[in-house]
Amino acid sequence: MKKIGLLLIIYISFGLQYTSAQFRPYKYHEILVETGLNNIYLQDLNFSPLNYSGLGLLYGIQYKRNRLKGDYFIKANYSHGKLKAAISKATLSKFQNGELQLGGHYRMPIANKKYLLKLGAYYAFNLFYVDFEEQNALTFFITHDIRPNVTFTCAIPLNQSLHIDFSFPLLTFMIRPPLTGWDEELEINQSHPLRLISNNAQLASLNHYQAFDLQLGYHYHLSDKFKLGLNYILAYRHWNPVNTLEAPFTLAQNRWQVNVITRF
Amino acid sequence: MASQCHHKILIMKPYLFLLGVLLISCAACKKVFLSAEAPNDPVNNFELFWHDFDQHYGLFLARSWNWDSIYQVYRPQVNSNTTEEELWTIFSNMIEYLDDSHTFIYNPVSKESYISGFALNNQAKLTISESLIQHTYITDLVKIPDSNEERDIFYYGKIKNKDIAYMYIGSMGNIDLENNEAFEQVIDEMVAQFNQHQAVILDVRNNTGGSSEIAARFAGIFAQERVLTITSQSRNGPNHDDFGPKYEYYTEPIGQSHFRKPIIVLTDRRTISAGEELVLSMKTIPDVTQIGDTTAGDFSDTSMRRFLLNGWQYQYSYQMWLLPDGTSPDGIGNVPDVYIKNSPTDIQNGTDKVLESAIQYLFEVYGIE
Numbered sequence: 148m149k150k151i152g153l154l155l156i157i158y159i160s161f162g163l164q165y166t167s168a169q170f171r172p173y174k175y176h177e178i179l180v181e182t183g184l185n186n187i188y189l190q191d192l193n194f195s196p197l198n199y200s201g202l203g204l205l206y207g208i209q210y211k212r213n214r215l216k217g218d219y220f221i222k223a224n225y226s227h228g229k230l231k232a233a234i235s236k237a238t239l240s241k242f243q244n245g246e247l248q249l250g251g252h253y254r255m256p257i258a259n260k261k262y263l264l265k266l267g268a269y270y271a272f273n274l275f276y277v278d279f280e281e282q283n284a285l286t287f288f289i290t291h292d293i294r295p296n297v298t299f300t301c302a303i304p305l306n307q308s309l310h311i312d313f314s315f316p317l318l319t320f321m322i323r324p325p326l327t328g329w330d331e332e333l334e335i336n337q338s339h340p341l342r343l344i345s346n347n348a349q350l351a352s353l354n355h356y357q358a359f360d361l362q363l364g365y366h367y368h369l370s371d372k373f374k375l376g377l378n379y380i381l382a383y384r385h386w387n388p389v390n391t392l393e394a395p396f397t398l399a400q401n402r403w404q405v406n407v408i409t410r411f
Numbered sequence: 412m413a414s415q416c417h418h419k420i421l422i423m424k425p426y427l428f429l430l431g432v433l434l435i436s437c438a439a440c441k442k443v444f445l446s447a448e449a450p451n452d453p454v455n456n457f458e459l460f461w462h463d464f465d466q467h468y469g470l471f472l473a474r475s476w477n478w479d480s481i482y483q484v485y486r487p488q489v490n491s492n493t494t495e496e497e498l499w500t501i502f503s504n505m506i507e508y509l510d511d512s513h514t515f516i517y518n519p520v521s522k523e524s525y526i527s528g529f530a531l532n533n534q535a536k537l538t539i540s541e542s543l544i545q546h547t548y549i550t551d552l553v554k555i556p557d558s559n560e561e562r563d564i565f566y567y568g569k570i571k572n573k574d575i576a577y578m579y580i581g582s583m584g585n586i587d588l589e590n591n592e593a594f595e596q597v598i599d600e601m602v603a604q605f606n607q608h609q610a611v612i613l614d615v616r617n618n619t620g621g622s623s624e625i626a627a628r629f630a631g632i633f634a635q636e637r638v639l640t641i642t643s644q645s646r647n648g649p650n651h652d653d654f655g656p657k658y659e660y661y662t663e664p665i666g667q668s669h670f671r672k673p674i675i676v677l678t679d680r681r682t683i684s685a686g687e688e689l690v691l692s693m694k695t696i697p698d699v700t701q702i703g704d705t706t707a708g709d710f711s712d713t714s715m716r717r718f719l720l721n722g723w724q725y726q727y728s729y730q731m732w733l734l735p736d737g738t739s740p741d742g743i744g745n746v747p748d749v750y751i752k753n754s755p756t757d758i759q760n761g762t763d764k765v766l767e768s769a770i771q772y773l774f775e776v777y778g779i780e
Binding site: 188 | 648
């Protein structure tokens with residue numbers, strides 16, 4: 148354990164000599180680890196006529212391979228917490244949210260090395276699940292998205308950078324509980340997660356599903372190898388189904404995250 | 412001078428940026444994204460309650476209920492001045508019409524609940540005594556461990572001075588079948604005991620239900636072949652006859668240990684839901700006789716817990732179960748082959764007439780004593 152700590156200190160110290168917040172196109176691997184708070188607002192008429200709000204913890208990890216012309220990445224995050232309606236504590240429920248993203252970016256040519264603009268796209272899997280009193284009531288949505296994505300990063304003095312990231316789903320497959328909230332198929336498939344996340348997926352057009360992720364970030368470059376960051380993400384999902392018997396939902400998440408990024 | 416000023420602006424950037432983040436996150440509040448809830452008043456709660464049943468309840472067709480008539484009777488009784496107590500009474504009366512103990516309303520603040528059609532079922536609570544059975548009628552008692560601390564849910568033994576095994580199942584819950592190898596071992600030991608006798612009395616009186624899987628597991632001890640028992644369909648549309656695909660459920664042998672001799676199943680009005688499912692399965696098996704009272708007649712699975720704007724909760728049946736001949740057992744229950752029931756006085760006097768009748772039946776019909 149001491150050896151690992153010593154190696155880490157040497158690694159960081161070595162990196163500190165090469166600190167720079169300017170962006171040069173070169174190849175590297177990058178790993179991001181993050182944690183934070185997730186403040187959510189939910190209205191899901193399949194679950195309840197009441198509006199819910201709550202707070203949870205969030206954890207995330209990302210691997211990115213940066214190339215001369217862009218990057219590709221895989222990212223996973225998970226958050227869990229509690230939410231309730233204002234009318235009563237007896238509405239207290241638990242939520243879990245898992246996301247997996249897989250995609251890449253193309254680096255746009257910009258003469259000024261202080262700015263970095265990337266355009267790209269990624270596949271996103273999203274599972275949001277709410278459970279009231281050990282499945283006395285539950286609701287969920289599962290989406291499989293293709294999202295265009297733009298990121299802009301600006302280097303500023305004192306080894307700092309600011310970051311804006313925006314994406315929205317262009318093509319979505321949506322999975323929701325049945326009209327009654329539960330049916331025989333869910334019961335049969337409850338121990339088959341792959342079936343649950345793929346069966347009965349319906350294509351959700353932009354007319355019926357609107358969503359976006361807006362991320363604003365700040366990074367302090369400890370070295371060429373390490374960055375510390377603060378992120379705010381506003382994630383919005385609104386489903387207004389074609390079939391009027393299905394229940395609409397709206398989910399808004401405010402996420403405040405701290406992260407550590409290392410390059411190698 | 413201009414360069415210094417530019418430098419200051421650059422240094423200020425992160426702070427301006429963070430200020431922007433703060434402003435956006437403050438603006439991103441509930442009111443911005445979520446449309447307002449409907450006002451919490453008696454009329455809105457009534458409309459929500461009635462319409463939810465109208466669109467999701469599964470037994471209107473099977474039981475020929477006229478839900479529109481309920482609206483016509485009770486809607487005029489509700490206005491913005493209706494008190495909480497009055498609304499509770501109205502909702503209780505509305506669901507009482509459905510006579511379905513899977514349907515209830517619950518006030519989480521006062522902890523009060525009202526279960527539809529349960530008053531008659533609940534009378535049977537006083538017509539059986541665990542203590543009387545264990546001390547007067549059976550010997551070699553073995554209690555099967557479960558997670559219920561209030562009463563003995565599962566136990567078995569032998570009828571005193573008779574070549575008859577006895578088993579009591581008081582719930583279809585409190586056992587985790589998927590992660591319970593010990594439970595399978597218990598079943599093997601129990602069936603080995605049963606097989607030392609000429610018959611089994613399976614007592615499911617006051618079995619208030621639970622898991623269909625547990626019911627199927629117990630039936631699997633006695634089943635001799637795979638037999639279609641029931642089909643279920645869930646509501647999937649606005650009309651009372653809108654249902655999804657039909658799913659078939661079978662009674663079939665499960666596990667290594669089986670019992671293939673005469674069986675008596677004891678029931679009462681408080682044999683409910685998965686308890687009744689077990690009885691339904693047992694009645695597909697040869698040499699099974701049901702003795703006691705008719706079961707509750709509440710088969711369809713219950714919905715998710717639902718919420719009202721005032722915080723009350725409720726639940727209802729959302730399926731339609733049909734027997735292989737296409738008729739619905741909901742509202743009817745399992746009718747006994749031999750009808751008999753205890754009164755509370757019988758129990759107080761130390762007599763379980765239903766159990767004694769089963770012993771007598773085994774002697775008269777099979778010569779087992």
